[in-house]
Amino acid sequence: MSVKETLVKKLKDKNAKVAILGLGYVGLPLAVVFGEAGFQVTGIDPDKRKIAALAEGKSYIPDVKTETVEKLVKSGRLNATADFSVLKEMDAVSICVPTPLRQTGDPDMSYIISAMDELAKYMHKGMVVVLESTTYPGTTRELLLPKLGEENHLAVGEDWFLAFSPERVDPGREDFTTINTPKVMGGITEACGEVAAAWYEGAIKTVHRVSSAEAAEMSKLLENTFRMINIGLVNELAIMCERLGVDVWEVIDAAATKPFGFMKFTPGPGLGGHCIPIDPLYLSWKMKSFNYNARFIELASEINTNMPRYVVSRVMEGLNQRGKPLKGSKVLALGAAYKPDIDDVRESPSLDVIGLLRKKGAAVEYHDPYIPHIHHEYDGWQMDSVTDLMKSVREADAVVIVTNHKVYDYAAIVENAKFVFDARNATGKIAKGNPKVERL
Numbered sequence: 040m041s042v043k044e045t046l047v048k049k050l051k052d053k054n055a056k057v058a059i060l061g062l063g064y065v066g067l068p069l070a071v072v073f074g075e076a077g078f079q080v081t082g083i084d085p086d087k088r089k090i091a092a093l094a095e096g097k098s099y100i101p102d103v104k105t106e107t108v109e110k111l112v113k114s115g116r117l118n119a120t121a122d123f124s125v126l127k128e129m130d131a132v133s134i135c136v137p138t139p140l141r142q143t144g145d146p147d148m149s150y151i152i153s154a155m156d157e158l159a160k161y162m163h164k165g166m167v168v169v170l171e172s173t174t175y176p177g178t179t180r181e182l183l184l185p186k187l188g189e190e191n192h193l194a195v196g197e198d199w200f201l202a203f204s205p206e207r208v209d210p211g212r213e214d215f216t217t218i219n220t221p222k223v224m225g226g227i228t229e230a231c232g233e234v235a236a237a238w239y240e241g242a243i244k245t246v247h248r249v250s251s252a253e254a255a256e257m258s259k260l261l262e263n264t265f266r267m268i269n270i271g272l273v274n275e276l277a278i279m280c281e282r283l284g285v286d287v288w289e290v291i292d293a294a295a296t297k298p299f300g301f302m303k304f305t306p307g308p309g310l311g312g313h314c315i316p317i318d319p320l321y322l323s324w325k326m327k328s329f330n331y332n333a334r335f336i337e338l339a340s341e342i343n344t345n346m347p348r349y350v351v352s353r354v355m356e357g358l359n360q361r362g363k364p365l366k367g368s369k370v371l372a373l374g375a376a377y378k379p380d381i382d383d384v385r386e387s388p389s390l391d392v393i394g395l396l397r398k399k400g401a402a403v404e405y406h407d408p409y410i411p412h413i414h415h416e417y418d419g420w421q422m423d424s425v426t427d428l429m430k431s432v433r434e435a436d437a438v439v440i441v442t443n444h445k446v447y448d449y450a451a452i453v454e455n456a457k458f459v460f461d462a463r464n465a466t467g468k469i470a471k472g473n474p475k476v477e478r479l
């Protein structure tokens with residue numbers, strides 16, 4: 040049998056040893072899905088706290104239940120280590136490391152490079168490698184292929200197999216998770232795509248194959264750019280509606296009654312999370328090397344990035360109408376997470392809103408049931424969530440709803456507050472005709 044046939048058989052029989060590099064929001068759920076499908080999975084992560092938690096059978100990702108991890112660890116189907124040398128025994132490796140932006144807005148490829156450098160030391164014949172981290176088109180072929188294959192004198196598509204498959208997980212979502220969200224898979228060669236699909240099909244309901252790694256990389260960027268641009272559009276609509284004196288939320292709900300040709304997006308205080316604010320900029324960065332300006336991305340990014348500033352200006356106006364300057368006023372920000380019901384502050388617009396309010400001299404507090412402490416390293420401030428929510432609501436000159444967590448009792452908040460600025464329409468009907476509430 041050829042290397043490919045032997046590996047495909049091992050993958051189909053679930054005898055292949057699987058490694059997941061990076062056990063975060065993406066890697067841990069993926070490790071669990073492969074483990075539950077019957078593979079023997081080893082998670083590798085330099086973060087010793089994660090390794091220690093998993094050794095005790097504990098989950099640290101809200102979407103993954105501790106019972107599930109415990110069962111897999113006890114049965115020996117999932118183990119975790121910070122020792123990369125175990126890679127020499129692995130057949131199938133998936134890379135799920137972070138791809139943030141540098142402060143200058145350029146891609147920070149350092150995590151992919153360090154994971155790749157470790158993996159390169161242990162590459163051997165009969166391995167399949169899938170990159171899941173969101174990145175610019177060309178990464179798999181231009182960065183991984185030479186380092187993992189050519190430098191090790193391994194022929195891709197014959198001795199080993201390389202593909203890109205973008206992760207699409209939406210943290211906090213229950214109807215679509217890693218197992219039932221279709222997975223796009225694009226190989227460096229046809230054989231690479233076949234082998235990688237044979238592996239993932241053993242655990243994930245639908246694998247959608249495309250003809251190249253680049254098509255798979257680009258499909259992820261299309262999905263996230265589509266969201267970013269549409270959010271930019273409704274954010275600008277919110278600004279226009281305010282000038283026109285029209286309720287933007289009513290307009291969007293009305294448009295959404297059209298059963299075709301319209302998809303509902305909602306405005307807010309700005310983009311957040313590890314994907315939507317970042318991924319499209321990987322594409323625009325790459326296009327600069329082709330002397331091409333990705334204009335839609337740049338325009339939407341400009342509007343979205345300005346939203347925290349717009350929210351602060353609306354809070355300032357609201358206070359002004361109530362005879363108070365922002366400077367010296369007590370402002371309570373509700374929600375620090377970038378979206379409702381999760382514990383993730385990465386790129387959260389809430390941090391920008393809080394930071395801008397602080398800069399303008401407001402006495403700012405925040406509350407978030409999921410985030411007890413914020414440390415903003417770049418701006419050099421930190422804060423604890425207030426513990427007596429209603430006391431802080433009563434004392435604040437302005438309450439700003441930045442994240443619409445479901446656990447909040449919005450009627451009680453409005454009742455007890457002096458002035459509420461709602462950047463998410465969390466107050467909905469309560470806001471209508473209520474002089475205390477202003478919405479985006």
Ligand SMILES: NC(=O)c1ccc[n+]([C@@H]2O[C@H](COP(=O)([O-])OP(=O)(O)OC[C@H]3O[C@@H](n4cnc5c(N)ncnc54)[C@H](O)[C@@H]3O)[C@@H](O)[C@H]2O)c1
Pocket residue numbers: 060061062063064065066083084085086089135136137138150153154155171172173174206207208209210313314
């Ligand atoms: N979180 C999401 O909702 C989401 C959704 C779709 C795609 N993605 C993409 O998936 C990738 C991973 O995101 P995430 O949210 O899981 O990040 P994360 O920060 O939650 O997890 C990444 C993990 O990788 C580990 N790591 C860092 N360097 C490493 C190395 N050299 N070797 C092995 N592990 C290393 C970190 O310690 C961390 O545990 C990113 O490219 C992201 O854009 C994320």
